[in-house]
Amino acid sequence: MPLYRDEAVVLRTHKLGEADRIITLLTRQHGRVRAVAKGVRRTTSRWGSRLEPFTHVDVQLAEGRSLDVVTQAETLTPFSSRLGDHYDRYTAGTVMLETAERLVTEEKQPAVQQFLLLVGGLRAMSAGEHRAGQVLDSYLLRSLAVAGYAPSFDHCARCGSPGPHRWFSPASGGVLCTDCRVPGSAGPAPETLVLLSALLTGEWAVVDGADPRHRKEASGLVAAYLAWHLERGLRSLEHVER
Numbered sequence: 472m473p474l475y476r477d478e479a480v481v482l483r484t485h486k487l488g489e490a491d492r493i494i495t496l497l498t499r500q501h502g503r504v505r506a507v508a509k510g511v512r513r514t515t516s517r518w519g520s521r522l523e524p525f526t527h528v529d530v531q532l533a534e535g536r537s538l539d540v541v542t543q544a545e546t547l548t549p550f551s552s553r554l555g556d557h558y559d560r561y562t563a564g565t566v567m568l569e570t571a572e573r574l575v576t577e578e579k580q581p582a583v584q585q586f587l588l589l590v591g592g593l594r595a596m597s598a599g600e601h602r603a604g605q606v607l608d609s610y611l612l613r614s615l616a617v618a619g620y621a622p623s624f625d626h627c628a629r630c631g632s633p634g635p636h637r638w639f640s641p642a643s644g645g646v647l648c649t650d651c652r653v654p655g656s657a658g659p660a661p662e663t664l665v666l667l668s669a670l671l672t673g674e675w676a677v678v679d680g681a682d683p684r685h686r687k688e689a690s691g692l693v694a695a696y697l698a699w700h701l702e703r704g705l706r707s708l709e710h711v712e713r
């Protein structure tokens with residue numbers, strides 16, 4: 472069987488037979504890959520925690536007829552143990568893993584930007600320099616943008632007229648001017664739209680200085696935007712405190 476090597480983040484695992492697991496990876500060069508890890512559930516497993524969700528690993532895989540097989544794995548960054556002691560970071564990180572899996576839909580189609588965003592997001596989340604909720608919101612907006620769903624927080628998403636505008640509609644792709652406003656548009660505070668824009672572009676001075684009210688409102692709009700663009704909502708997002 473031909474072998475290949477890549478860098479990956481473990482997104483999810485599920486049981487296979489008595490002792491094995493199927494591991495879903497987001498790799499740097501091969502996009503999303505599902506692979507079998509043999510014997511990983513035995514207490515004497517040589518894999519240890521290297522193939523648990525969140526782990527950033529260097530892996531070697533053997534191409535199989537249906538699923539590839541993990542033949543080697545070395546931990547690069549143990550994000551799981553770094554996030555594990557902080558409930559808010561851990562739950563927010565779980566949403567990131569689920570989002571990455573949902574946005575990278577094709578197997579073995581390179582998704583380098585999604586990979587880099589995820590590793591960068593997990594690194595920021597485990598560093599704890601910014602609030603977990605805002606690291607998550609920033610990641611969600613950016614990963615949606617990379618997936619082709621970039622929201623507009625300045626120009627009207629329908630007619631393109633320059634902002635600032637007062638209305639926001641997830642279904643329309645961002646802010647709307649008064650003429651383009653659709654039923655059910657939200658009317659967030661102007662500061663909330665400034666914050667959303669800063670989350671998307673990574674202006675952390677603006678993000679960290681935001682008022683709690685606006686943080687909360689922005690998180691609600693990010694969740695609505697994400698839900699609109701994913702067919703089914705995210706289970707894990709329900710556990711994040713907002």
Ligand SMILES: [Zn+2]
Nearest residue numbers: 627630648651
């Ligand atoms: Zn308009």
